[in-house]
Amino acid sequence: MNLSVQEITLFFICVSVLLFFARATGELIRYFKQPIVIGEIFAGIILGPTILGSIFPDMFNYLFHDSGTVNIALQGLITLGVVMLLLVSGLEIDLSILVTQGKTASLVSLMGILFPFSLGFFAAYYFPQELGASDVNLRFVFALFVGTALSITALPVVARTLMDLNLFKTDIGFLIIASAMFNDLVGWIIFSLILGMIGGQSHGVPFSSLLLLLTGFVLFTLLIGRKIINYILPYLEKFTTYPGGVLNFIFVLGFLGAAFSEYIGVHAIFGAFIVGIAIGDSVHLKEQTREIIHQFVTNIFAPLFFVSIGLRVNFIQNFDPGIVLIFLVLAFAGKVIGCGLGAYWGGMSKEESLAIGFGMNSRGAMEIVLGTLAFQTGLIHEKVFVALVIMALVTSISSAPMMSFFLKKSKQLVSFVGLLKPEIIFFSKASTKKEIIKELCDKISIYHKLSSEKIFNEVMVREELISTGLEKHLAIPHAKVDIQKPLIAVAINKNGIEFDSIDGLPAKLIVLLVTPKNDPELQLKLLAEISKTLGNKDEIDRLVELNNATEFVLNFKQLS
């Protein structure tokens, strides 16, 4: 059967309309510092039965409803989009990070799955009607689904939030990313089993055989397939045109994985996801290749899928405030309490634990993929689907502001300029190194109720080991002590003090830096910030000439 000229024309018009609206609303929403995916979903709601279908039903039907063949073609393209999306998600799961993650990340990962899953499972099992189960007889599978839906964390939204909050390169950022990767992996495995339970029945494949096939597929791909891919990739890069050869290899393998998982009764996306992990783990996969795939999938294929969500249901008609509220409460409680407790038990502060909980709470795109598949297989009806989409949107939108709120006082975002306050700056007339270090320690002890003597001893131990007199009249004596947050004090000595400096010049600007013993990198980060800001001798001289602590802070801030 061939498509007619009219059908082909309509098909391309549909694709253009979907892509245009996806990008336009995406860009608009990005303006408000929200993930683009949210805009793409709104585009679908605008183009779908909710808005366009209500105002111009003829136009909506003509574009997306009347022509069965065009619809099939569109569905094919959308399936391709979601398979690619999961292939890309798989590429970013770093197995070695999951192996090496520390105690806190393991606790956050586990609690981020166990707690929300149990909460969702028991709530849906005992109150299936309240949560909108379409068939009470399938309550076990429905409960498993709700549990999984609550355990998912959307890696792309998390990554965006961390980037916007400047947290990517911090311990918390690493912890959240590692935990989200783990949650993604476990979540998709559980969901594939649920799909297997439903799909297997319709295929006539017993669940035990499916379980065996699925386990075999995952183990083969992640243990043997991964090694083979790692072996082949450098040869491909060497002997084929870059990036064409490598991209072709990745997509061919991804689609084959998708075909296999679809064949055994689990959705195609699962195969693509697992193959993605195997490819992404290779050390030979260049960062540039990853970026090309991301651009390719994100700009063309993924938006088609996200817009298509709004085309499926009428969001106003199917909006059930009760179900939406239940899902929102379960989602927030599950992740924030689960991950928050994990982080707290792992040694993070209350604020940081809550920030991690909210960071892990964003469900974004992954939740929507999950909901769409469950909706397509008939496991959930429209009202639950709408509730899931709203839950995904609300959790994603609230993630960044809540994290930012709880991290205000955290050491994760600490900087020297942030610690610099007029009250810890003073003008000294000390004449020896020992004397001025003592004054600086006294200053810190006054404001932070710490033993001046203890800090002094630690600083002097370091000083005896290696003198901290740097260049251009700057000295940064420092020490690591048993504290939770870094402390500083600044002395200005206009006459200058002999400090065994590298360039032999006397120190006029002396900064005492005391950092937590358990975080050696934080000390380096602050030292690097100071020496970068005060890289110029003239700037230091200018600061030393000032006669007022407030002016000093203002001038320093201008430099950084």
Add this chain to the structure above:
Amino acid sequence: MIFNKIGLAITFSPNGLALLKTAKRLQNLFNSDLCLIHVGDKEPDSELKMKKLLDEVGIDGTKSELVWKKGEPSKIILSVCAEKDVDLLIAGALEKENLLKYYIGSVARTLMRESPCSVLIITHPTQDAVHFRKFCATVEYTSLGEISLTTANEFAKLEHAEELTLIKEFQIPGLAITISDSGSTTETEQKRIAWQKEEEEKLNVFVKELKLTANEIKTICLYGKHGWESGNYVKEINGDILVIPSPPKKLKLFDRIFQHDIEFIIKQLPCSLLIVKK
């Protein structure tokens, strides 16, 4: 003194002789004691062979001792090391046939993993004893990382090495995912450049702090997987020896399946490897 007592498991193979010569050379360099361990039966024939071997290298019993023991090689070597307070254990790497690629055999791997002291894995044991000209060291901001760098620095000074390159690797897992949102690489690239500068700044501060004094000290920050990037870089610049701090936990089977950090280096040794332990 960097190392007080060097340990070496002695064998009667050509490689064994070459390693012995290297151990003797390092003993002189560090002015340390030498503890030779032979795993096997003490029979007249092997005693004679041993005497010949020691004479050839010039080991006459001053500042050196020989321990004969029977049993499972790695267990014996490790127990002698602990008993005799050896602080540097030397082992040879195996060469893949005709491929000029080296890897660590099962005994050396066990020694490296279980050893209570630092381990030096030699990739090119030759009859002329190995000299190290180009030193490389990976940087970690921990107290063991500091010890590892100062050890590399002292060793390089004693060897009159041409250069000591300090390599800091860093990676932000999941960074490429951020492209998923905007579809643009610009912001991600800008961030990576900013982080690279920050890492370079930190590395410079760290090196200044340690006041290293080897001949020519170079620093480099590499973005990518830990262990993999440094291994490749060392191979690229033809480094002779790579000094690394020992991993914080013992590596297990799981770590070999899902390789990370030191496993990348061990799997295909770019050059001789010194693993520094406390």
